Amino acid sequence: MATTDFLRRVRFAAWAAVAITALAAGAALLGEAQRANILGSAGAPPATARVGAPFELTGTDGKRFNSAALAGKPFAIFFGFTHCPDICPTTLLEMTNHLKALGERASQLNVLFVSIDPERDTADHLKLYLSAFDPRIIGLTGTKEEIASIAKSFRAVYERVPNKDGSDYTMNHTASVYLMDKAGRLVSTLSFEEPEETRQRKIDNLLTRG
Amino acid sequence: MKSTIATLALGIAVLATPALAADATLGTITIKQPWTRATPPGAKVAGGFMTITNTGKEADRLIGGTATIAGHLEVHEMSMDGGMMKMRELSGGLEIKPGQSVVLKPGSYHVMFMDLKSSPAAGAPVKGTLKFEKAGSVDISYDVAPLGAKSLDDKDAGASGSKGTNHGHH
Numbered sequence: 518m519a520t521t522d523f524l525r526r527v528r529f530a531a532w533a534a535v536a537i538t539a540l541a542a543g544a545a546l547l548g549e550a551q552r553a554n555i556l557g558s559a560g561a562p563p564a565t566a567r568v569g570a571p572f573e574l575t576g577t578d579g580k581r582f583n584s585a586a587l588a589g590k591p592f593a594i595f596f597g598f599t600h601c602p603d604i605c606p607t608t609l610l611e612m613t614n615h616l617k618a619l620g621e622r623a624s625q626l627n628v629l630f631v632s633i634d635p636e637r638d639t640a641d642h643l644k645l646y647l648s649a650f651d652p653r654i655i656g657l658t659g660t661k662e663e664i665a666s667i668a669k670s671f672r673a674v675y676e677r678v679p680n681k682d683g684s685d686y687t688m689n690h691t692a693s694v695y696l697m698d699k700a701g702r703l704v705s706t707l708s709f710e711e712p713e714e715t716r717q718r719k720i721d722n723l724l725t726r727g
Numbered sequence: 728m729k730s731t732i733a734t735l736a737l738g739i740a741v742l743a744t745p746a747l748a749a750d751a752t753l754g755t756i757t758i759k760q761p762w763t764r765a766t767p768p769g770a771k772v773a774g775g776f777m778t779i780t781n782t783g784k785e786a787d788r789l790i791g792g793t794a795t796i797a798g799h800l801e802v803h804e805m806s807m808d809g810g811m812m813k814m815r816e817l818s819g820g821l822e823i824k825p826g827q828s829v830v831l832k833p834g835s836y837h838v839m840f841m842d843l844k845s846s847p848a849a850g851a852p853v854k855g856t857l858k859f860e861k862a863g864s865v866d867i868s869y870d871v872a873p874l875g876a877k878s879l880d881d882k883d884a885g886a887s888g889s890k891g892t893n894h895g896h897h
């Protein structure tokens with residue numbers, strides 16, 4: 518009697534495990550399909566097909582920001598942090614200048630700045646910091662897990678570097694600006710080391726391509 | 728009107744900066760044209776740049792210093808590794824070999840003002856000290872370039888930044 522009951526429970530647990538596995542596999546497949554759809558991987562070069570994936574983060578207004586809001590327009594996305602003395606404010610200023618140079622065409626482009634230091638970059642702090650730059654630049658932060666996930670999908674890397682007495686830290690991070698087309702495919706990247714005209718031309722090309 | 732004044736102020740600052748450059752000498756160490764740049768509001772860090780020359784016979788090391796606007800100051804190196812921006816504190820300081828000059832500039836060696844108490848603003852030099860292992864401490868006054876300037880006389884920088892670019896925030 519007790520044995521039968523035990524066996525029944527084991528059988529139930531086994532079926533439950535199968536069901537959960539199947540659900541997870543289904544979800545993964547769905548995720549895969551969605552990604553293929555959003556990134557439009559058909560016809561794209563294999564090397565660039567897998568950069569970027571749908572994401573949800575927190576905007577400077579504290580509201581959730583879903584990448585679905587980017588659909589239909591090309592976008593530029595880069596990773597950084599506000600405790601950055603050099604490349605982040607420089608890149609933000611460059612993107613501000615590029616948007617200005619685009620004139621009316623700027624409305625055809627979304628520009629996203631994602632903090633890889635969410636511990637210090639709260640939505641409010643990011644909002645204050647970004648007030649020095651073009652207001653069309655979308656600042657995003659999130660949980661550590663969310664940031665890890667979006668960075669991974671863009672193959673962006675970052676790491677925390679403590680100072681010598683451990684009282685403070687800085688971040689190493691991927692510095693490139695990713696230029697994504699309206700289907701979410703990586704088209705090209707901008708480097709702060711290349712001339713401004715080169716960067717502007719790449720952005721123009723992205724908008725022409727759509 | 729406000730923007731005219733801002734433009735005028737920026738123009739004056741740009742014209743005036745070379746004359747303001749405060750070179751400093753400490754024994755056989757010479758520091759040329761120390762400068763920093765305006766930061767976005769709420770920024771907690773800023774970089775300090777200059778050229779340091781050692782005219783002596785012995786190597787010396789820049790090991791630290793202070794800045795009135797910062798909680799503390801560190802000697803840093805920035806470099807690009809593939810597409811990755813790397814920055815680290817030079818825990819042994821920055822060596823200045825005899826007869827050599829080392830340029831501290833954006834994207835490279837810099838002193839980093841950490842834990843900012845106030846923002847560097849164009850037209851208001853940043854005061855501080857730099858400490859060398861052998862030569863000792865010297866007073867430094869950094870000229871302030873616009874936000875994002877790549878050098879002290881970078882005329883493109885900051886010009887098209889929107890509100891707040893060159894204004895301190897209180």
Ligand SMILES: [Cu+2]
Nearest residue numbers: 602803814839
């Ligand atoms: Cu630094």
